[in-house]
Amino acid sequence: MSLLSTTSLVKQFGGLTAVDEVSFEVDRGETRAVIGPNGAGKSTLINCITGMLEPTRGTVEFDGEDITGVEPHDAVQRGLSKSFQTASIFPEMSVEENVEIAALAAEHGSFQLNFLRKRESFDEVHRISERMLDAVELLDQRDHEAASLPYGDKRRLEIAIALASEPEMLFMDEPTAGMSPGETHATVELIEELQDDLELTILIVEHDMEVIFRIADRILVLNRGRVIADATPEEVQGDPEVQEAYLGGVEL
Amino acid sequence: MSDDTEPDGGPVVDEATERVDGSTDDLLERILARDDLVVVGFVLSLFVFPYLLVNLLTQIGEAIGFSIGGYVGLPTLVLIFGIVVIGFNLLLGYTGLLSFGHAAFFGVSAYAAGIFTAEATAFLPTAVAHSPLAMVGVGTFAALVIAWPIGFVSIRRSGVYFAVLTLTFGQMLYYYALGPGAWLTNGDNGFSDVNVGHLLGTFELEEAILGADFLRAYTWQYVFVAVAAVFALWMANRIINSPYGLIFKALGQNEQRVSFVGLDVFRYKHMAFIISAGFAGAGGALFAIHETYIHPTTSLYWITSGDFVIMTILGGTGSLVGPVLGALIFEYVSNVISGVSLPVIGAIGSLWRFVLGAVFVVIVWVFPKGVYGGVRDVVVALTGRGDDDGGEEA
Amino acid sequence: MSLLSQAVTILLNGLQQGAVFALLGIGLTIILGTMEFLNLAHGALYLIGAYAGLLVFKEAALTNGLLYNSGIQQVGLGAGFLAALVLVPIIGFVVGALMERFVAEPFYDRAETDQLLVTFGLALIIEELVKQVIGGNTFQSIPPETLLGVQASGPIGLPIVGSFPRWRLYIVLIAGVVILATYFVIERTDFGLVVQAGTRDSEMVRLLGIPIDRSYTLVFAMGAALAAFAGLIGASFQTISPQIGMERALVPAFLTIVVGGAGSVVGAIAGGMVLGVVVAAFQQTYSQWAFIVMYLLVALVLVFRPQGIFGSVEVGE
Numbered sequence: 001m002s003l004l005s006t007t008s009l010v011k012q013f014g015g016l017t018a019v020d021e022v023s024f025e026v027d028r029g030e031t032r033a034v035i036g037p038n039g040a041g042k043s044t045l046i047n048c049i050t051g052m053l054e055p056t057r058g059t060v061e062f063d064g065e066d067i068t069g070v071e072p073h074d075a076v077q078r079g080l081s082k083s084f085q086t087a088s089i090f091p092e093m094s095v096e097e098n099v100e101i102a103a104l105a106a107e108h109g110s111f112q113l114n115f116l117r118k119r120e121s122f123d124e125v126h127r128i129s130e131r132m133l134d135a136v137e138l139l140d141q142r143d144h145e146a147a148s149l150p151y152g153d154k155r156r157l158e159i160a161i162a163l164a165s166e167p168e169m170l171f172m173d174e175p176t177a178g179m180s181p182g183e184t185h186a187t188v189e190l191i192e193e194l195q196d197d198l199e200l201t202i203l204i205v206e207h208d209m210e211v212i213f214r215i216a217d218r219i220l221v222l223n224r225g226r227v228i229a230d231a232t233p234e235e236v237q238g239d240p241e242v243q244e245a246y247l248g249g250v251e252l
Numbered sequence: 253m254s255d256d257t258e259p260d261g262g263p264v265v266d267e268a269t270e271r272v273d274g275s276t277d278d279l280l281e282r283i284l285a286r287d288d289l290v291v292v293g294f295v296l297s298l299f300v301f302p303y304l305l306v307n308l309l310t311q312i313g314e315a316i317g318f319s320i321g322g323y324v325g326l327p328t329l330v331l332i333f334g335i336v337v338i339g340f341n342l343l344l345g346y347t348g349l350l351s352f353g354h355a356a357f358f359g360v361s362a363y364a365a366g367i368f369t370a371e372a373t374a375f376l377p378t379a380v381a382h383s384p385l386a387m388v389g390v391g392t393f394a395a396l397v398i399a400w401p402i403g404f405v406s407i408r409r410s411g412v413y414f415a416v417l418t419l420t421f422g423q424m425l426y427y428y429a430l431g432p433g434a435w436l437t438n439g440d441n442g443f444s445d446v447n448v449g450h451l452l453g454t455f456e457l458e459e460a461i462l463g464a465d466f467l468r469a470y471t472w473q474y475v476f477v478a479v480a481a482v483f484a485l486w487m488a489n490r491i492i493n494s495p496y497g498l499i500f501k502a503l504g505q506n507e508q509r510v511s512f513v514g515l516d517v518f519r520y521k522h523m524a525f526i527i528s529a530g531f532a533g534a535g536g537a538l539f540a541i542h543e544t545y546i547h548p549t550t551s552l553y554w555i556t557s558g559d560f561v562i563m564t565i566l567g568g569t570g571s572l573v574g575p576v577l578g579a580l581i582f583e584y585v586s587n588v589i590s591g592v593s594l595p596v597i598g599a600i601g602s603l604w605r606f607v608l609g610a611v612f613v614v615i616v617w618v619f620p621k622g623v624y625g626g627v628r629d630v631v632v633a634l635t636g637r638g639d640d641d642g643g644e645e646a
Numbered sequence: 647m648s649l650l651s652q653a654v655t656i657l658l659n660g661l662q663q664g665a666v667f668a669l670l671g672i673g674l675t676i677i678l679g680t681m682e683f684l685n686l687a688h689g690a691l692y693l694i695g696a697y698a699g700l701l702v703f704k705e706a707a708l709t710n711g712l713l714y715n716s717g718i719q720q721v722g723l724g725a726g727f728l729a730a731l732v733l734v735p736i737i738g739f740v741v742g743a744l745m746e747r748f749v750a751e752p753f754y755d756r757a758e759t760d761q762l763l764v765t766f767g768l769a770l771i772i773e774e775l776v777k778q779v780i781g782g783n784t785f786q787s788i789p790p791e792t793l794l795g796v797q798a799s800g801p802i803g804l805p806i807v808g809s810f811p812r813w814r815l816y817i818v819l820i821a822g823v824v825i826l827a828t829y830f831v832i833e834r835t836d837f838g839l840v841v842q843a844g845t846r847d848s849e850m851v852r853l854l855g856i857p858i859d860r861s862y863t864l865v866f867a868m869g870a871a872l873a874a875f876a877g878l879i880g881a882s883f884q885t886i887s888p889q890i891g892m893e894r895a896l897v898p899a900f901l902t903i904v905v906g907g908a909g910s911v912v913g914a915i916a917g918g919m920v921l922g923v924v925v926a927a928f929q930q931t932y933s934q935w936a937f938i939v940m941y942l943l944v945a946l947v948l949v950f951r952p953q954g955i956f957g958s959v960e961v962g963e
Contacts, residue, residue, distance in 0.1 A: 415762065416904060554897075555892075609773075
């Protein structure tokens with residue numbers, strides 16, 4: 001039973017078709033990678049699913065419900081969470097507050113009239129924040145200002161924020177971009193742990209093929225907005241059309 | 253600054269960077285950081301504020317030959333604007349939304365409160381219709397009612413377009429009150445039919461609570477406004493320490509992320525706008541009580557909105573009470589210092605606005621945290637946040 | 647007065663006011679577009695233009711202010727309106743260049759709110775400076791008697807409307823020429839090309855290796871010169887006081903580019919004309935509602951057509 005599916009999803013910017021009739025399914029518990037040369041439409045595809053962009057045509061279904069064109073906060077409330085390509089954090093808040101706000105949203109919905117309730121009284125929110133900070137090994141730095149963290153830690157914090165939303169499915173946009181080999185290694189381990197511990201379904205966009213082949217169950221390959229392969233890593237590796245797309249003059 | 257503090261074992265490294273010992277540092281920092289204590293400190297300072305501003309400064313002024321003392325109503329006026337900018341800061345300082353239209357809420361509330369006292373006697377007992385409490389209630393309510401649609405529309409745009417939209421709505425109300433709305437507001441002649449009754453049916457607001465001369469600035473009106481100011485600060489403090497506080501701060505730093513943790517950005521910004529308008533409304537009604545006269549230019553005109561911006565920035569957006577300090581500086585300078593006559597230069601007169609503008613620019617440029625934040629930084633720096641920092645510098 | 651002549655009078659008055667709005671709007675929009683810098687001191691440049699015009703053109707009799715207090719009762723060159731037409735834009739240009747170097751430049755990388763605040767502060771300072779030095783009183787408008795030897799004052803007979811103030815007609819012509827010239831500079835010169843590209847995508851222009859930063863001072867100064875020129879034109883038919891920068895220039899300038907569409911010179915021209923005609927129409931019929939309608943129009947545009955009536959780029963999203 002698939003958790004997420006898109007049907008003939010299209011996104012056009014003026015005359016340019018960035019996502020072209022993309023239909024694919026992601027099964028519950030699966031780690032799915034999306035790869036493709038630069039400009040293949042990977043980020044646009046994710047943005048169309050998570051609500052940042054409204055698709056021109058086609059539908060997105062999540063957990064049996066049509067979520068085409070919903071607002072980002074609505075998508076998150078339904079269980080779709082996203083970690084950004086750049087460390088999208090709240091720089092002037094503490095590490096703990098960064099995660100707390102996501103936990104708060106998960107516990108209390110997208111809007112509540114509770115502006116006179118003390119924050120300290122939300123035990124569940126604290127419990128979740130602690131657990132997520134622990135998962136990304138930032139619990140010791142909880143009182144630090146987020147801006148003061150090294151880059152790798154900021155990315156981990158970003159992932160913790162995404163996790164604190166208690167998602168069923170996590171979208172990761174190039175989680176190892178700009179990381180040192182050591183940081184990359186730690187992040188891959190983190191993703192594998194998350195998958196096991198939290199039974200997350202993960203959709204990951206990544207350039208690092210080593211990372212992809214290590215963690216992905218299946219790979220969706222895009223080129224110029226179209227799906228050119230949707231198969232296991234082994235099958236994708238042997239696919240002539242994929243090789244053509246990568247080697248055929250388009251830079252990796 | 254800390255000449256009389258004993259070094260207490262900690263070696264004094266340099267006369268210029270003299271510091272107190274570590275334990276006092278921590279205490280000081282904790283006090284400055286604790287919001288609840290700031291509220292308590294605010295309450296305490298309200299007990300001495302009128303005496304210092306009116307009596308003491310007058311005496312000092314007489315001694316040095318300048319009239320630098322405040323007049324009796326000044327402490328009240330400062331607190332009225334203090335209430336407004338506490339709320340304005342929730343929007344500007346936390347959520348990062350710069351409104352150039354808050355005079356709309358201030359002015360509408362003032363008019364609503366004033367008109368209420370004039371008209372409500374028709375269907376309410378005079379004691380209620382002229383009650384200061386009812387005026388504040390009616391005014392604040394009116395402000396909230398118009399803030400809902402104005403916010404709903406303005407929040408859809410960001411940055412300068414948000415500022416222009418809020419300004420636009422404010423100016424529409426201003427020109428309406430000045431011209432076509434004259435049947436309601438008495439237009440350019442101003443609305444003078446403000447009938448302020450006794451507080452709780454007992455206390456005449458203009459009277460001092462006691463006869464003694466050193467208490468002459470302690471009028472019932474001051475007591476009323478001071479209680480309102482404390483309530484406003486307490487309320488703001490609660491809001492900042494509620495989930496809203498966290499979300500408002502987050503909105504100011506990374507709006508997109510807020511939406512991607514599953515929060516409805518639009519509705520929270522809208523709430524921030526309405527809440528902040530409520531504070532402006534409370535201030536506006538109190539202003540009507542204080543002045544017993546309302547004119548479009550002193551209440552609805554966009555310069556008034558600009559004054560709120562100046563006060564808030566002057567005092568500092570980084571803290572809850574900072575803007576109140578800004579209101580104090582602004583009102584003191586504009587009402588008292590502007591009347592001072594200097595030996596060489598002559599009357600300061602309207603020069604104060606020039607100085608204020610210059611100070612404002614310097615603050616935006618160098619002290620983004622405002623006077624309060626700047627003072628706090630200086631205190632922390634002088635007392636040495638950590639021995640390490642101070643040691644290295646020395 | 648027949649309906650037709652009333653309509654034409656409204657149109658002429660609207661074009662005259664609209665020309666001032668358009669001059670302001672063009673200046674603001676090229677600065678906003680190229681540098682993504684929000685200049686709340688734009689009205690102060692108009693103010694400078696108006697006072698510079700007064701002092702170049704006339705000898706103004708002072709009644710208060712610093713100069714008056716130090717014994718100077720008359721100030722100004724009395725050099726004529728033509729001299730003002732030449733000198734005022736130059737003054738605006740220089741002030742604008744200085745403003746860019748010393749105030750705007752340090753704030754390019756700071757938050758939008760900081761840009762608004764610092765230029766707001768600067769606007770207050772300039773307004774107060776003028777008030778302190780020259781005095782807070784209101785001066786009469788300064789229409790010239792003659793210009794280039796041509797009679798410029800008095801009424802002129804026009805078809806349909808009949809008698810119309812000659813100078814008001816000339817304002818439309820003079821402003822029209824300057825607006826057209828600006829339009830051609832931006833459409834037809836290399837400098838204009840950079841400005842155009844910059845207003846569309848300044849990041850891209852930089853990536854293409856065009857030294858856009860060097861053009862910043864020039865763009866800013868040009869915008870300032872236009873604002874100052876608008877101030878001179880405004881002063882030739884409206885009273886002059888320290889408040890006019892904020893009241894008659896800053897707010898209308900922003901409204902103009904909102905209506906016309908941000909970053910578009912044609913939009914600023916069209917937006918200015920639309921606002922001018924709307925205000926003129928209501929001033930002639932329901933004068934109390936003129937400004938309310940003007941603001942309402944802006945609010946409606948912002949809400950329902952945020953790219954402006956003539957623009958294509960959505961703003962403030």
